[in-house]
Amino acid sequence: CFRDEDARADRSPGEFYQLDIEMAFVSQEDVFQAIEPVMAGVFNEFADWDGKGREMPQGPFPRIPYREAMEKYGSDKPDLRNPIELKDVSEFFKDESKTGFSIFAKITGGGGKVIAIPAPKASATQSRKFFDDFDKWAKKEMQAPGLGYARLKAGDDGVVVSQDPVLKNFDPEHMKAFLEATGLGDGDGVFFSAGKKDAAYKLAGAARLKIGEELDIVEQGVFRFCWIVDFPMYEWDEDNKKVDFSHNPFSMPQGGLEVLEGADTDEKKLDILAFQYDIVCNGIELSSGAIRNHRPDVMLKAFELAGYGPEVVEEEFGGMLNAFRYGAPPHGGIAPGVDRIVMILAEVENLRDVTLFPMNQQAQDLMMGAPSVVDDKQLKELSIRLQLPPKK
Known part of the structure; x- marks a missing residue:
């Protein structure tokens, strides 16, 4: 199949095989x-x-x-x-008097979303650096404003709380309802993606994959x-x-x-x-x-x-x-797509690794030296005239 598409890790530029x-x-x-x-x-x-x-x-x-x-x-x-499921927790952040967190109140008040990404037992097993690194990743790799987080821990009275800014000032009953809605508990971590709906879900989806990999909870085999x-x-x-x-x-x-x-x-x-x-x-x-x-x-x-x-x-x-x-x-x-089926079965991450004559990012077949220059005679036969940019 020939198609005008750009190259990606799971897509060869221009052509592929499929069972139609x-x-x-x-x-x-x-x-x-x-x-x-x-x-x-x-x-x-x-x-x-x-x-x-x-x-x-x-x-x-x-x-x-x-x-x-x-x-x-x-x-x-x-x-x-990956067992992680996202949760829309926008409703929990609309009333600042119950949360003490004005940033998310402003976002939800403007029609935005706050999406929770659970990190099972991350608070119990990971250092603060783990959480801070995800915030840096969101800013650098995803060009997002950031990725909020909260680490959850039960106190001596058995009540689960967090000392991180997002949940630190939650009203106790509001916190209880939040934990019930999200299924979070002692030892868990949770990240927050906030902003316009599409952007919030895009970041949350990418964070879900990365969290699953970092915590080694993605099912294998x-x-x-x-x-x-x-x-x-x-x-x-x-x-x-x-x-x-x-x-x-x-x-x-x-x-x-x-x-x-x-x-x-x-x-x-x-x-x-x-x-x-x-x-x-x-x-x-x-x-x-x-x-x-x-x-x-x-x-x-x-x-x-x-x-x-x-x-x-x-x-x-x-x-x-x-x-x-x-x-x-x-x-x-x-x-x-036959190529992608083979890619998964062969356990490789790039389609080029299972393509017989892979092309590069410029859709060039380096082994065949294609595409090559078309000479003037061939262009004239097809009534085609080129207007190339001047050489620098």
Whole structure:
């Protein structure tokens, strides 16, 4: 598959291999039932490769709605080997008279979020440097204002308290309610990511992964799969101050034309879910898929809600619309990435390590010396003229 994408540790620039599956007259459930045995079978087959003795759990893959994944794990690619779950504790910081902590009161008062990231038994096992280093990491690596923290310890009376600024001045009953809501107790630590919703969850998700690794509580020798489902059809485009497509504009919205016609406010548009789904294993997205939109009336209405008139859709996607008008069956599919599957099975962190002819960050194949310079004769045959920047 060739695609205009930048290079990442889990993505080769421009090209990759995938097992592309498209099926007619299927529902989302049909796709799940078809692909799960294939994925489980492959990982079962190679679980003990090279004597590694890894486990592929039996049974259906867990299904996690997108919004739940973001709220619990701060990511739509959750690594379920990590037992840490995030908790929105914004409500606990709104009343400064109960917390004595004005910073978070201002953030929540302005519509922001405070997300708690538990660090199980970190207070009992780690020094203060462990916590301070995470604050430095947040500032340096994540370009965030910081990462608050609190260390919890039971006093002689058995009451759990903290001497760190975030929780130090909590009213006793308020503290008790906070601990019950978060499941925290004596010897635990907790970090806090605060700010605008998206930024707070992004930092919290990254901190969750790092905390799990630093505390060595990430399960080893197992493949933890899940489906991420119920992706939002639309999202808010902050730059252009409008609703736009969040991921795949050609997916079928859940509820079809009826739900699109009823979305007469931005809030209702943002509540629309799509039949889109991902397979994730150990925090790596292995596959994306969707039930495709096969109806021209639904397609035109979906684009209209995002601010694109029928003339735009006809000009940009006229071929697809015409095909739908002649008649297309309901259809859906999915495409597991072969390179990423091999990457996980081989236990390497970079896709280049399992790619036969890997490219560098500039999408150059150094072994083949490609791409090479195109000579003038070849350009002339194709009526192409180059206007290169002047040499410095």
